[in-house]
Amino acid sequence: MNTIDILQNVGNGILSQANKHQLVALQFAAQGFSKLADKYQSHAEEERDFAKQVFNRILDLGGNISYQSQEAFEVPTTALEWLRQDLEISKNGLKDLSPLIKAVSEDFVTYDLLKDYYKDEDDDLQWTQQQLDLIDFIGYQNWLTQQL
Template sequence: MRGDPTIIAELNGLLAYEMLAADQYFVHAHVYEDMGFFRLYERIKHEQEEELEHAQKLIRRILFLGGTPDLGTRQTPTLAADVPAMFKADLDMEMKVVSELRRVMALAEEKRDYVTRDTLLSLLDDTEEDHVYWLEQQLRLIDAMGIQNYLQSQMDGSVSE
């Protein structure tokens, strides 16, 4: 099927964000592991895997529309050295993704590409209801518990090599 070139370009823009998120989560997960915060490592590694699933959906849609996925356009991840700063960097990134998803969904609706819109809606649901919600929750917990208590709660478990 031949899709609208504007939609394909916008999907490639979203793909760049999903790959940015995967890259950022990949590094942050390993920072958490190195710090000994194994619960955070497991959660953020899971988030990275979900971002790659989002990228896969976008790639499949781009291909279906007759486009070429652009994995060469990459943004630089925002990396941080402490847990609250990593959460804030991840939350900022996810909020940008939410904004872009909504914008491209509106364009898809305008162009009557309802399958693309629905595909993006599933990504939006996952981003808002899982990623953003969890990050906001962790920042609230840090405020409520204090950073030391929060970090202590993230140390249980271990990572097998």
């Protein structure tokens, strides 16, 4: 897979995650969990910014960008369900991203871009894990109260 193909796949994956986070933010807002809604709205915007950078990099390299359809996604109805699902998505995404970063290591601009995205996603994974640990410690209902 060449650099443009890697960027195309990563960019579309980022857009897919941004859309999921946008929908989850709407769900949390409707449930009255404003802190969670704000967190995931902000995260969706960050991801769209990363996607924009990735697609601009494709154009800088002389490639053509394309939007790939996304698989269906049913929004989880509880925050706990979402956190567990998001943790697994993040773990798998980082595992998949790591070899792609190595594959573009000679293109320093692309390497730095993907490395920055990896760090951002790792930070999000750590936050999600902390929330699940906090739920285990204080209980789900107490945690939900903090999200109002």
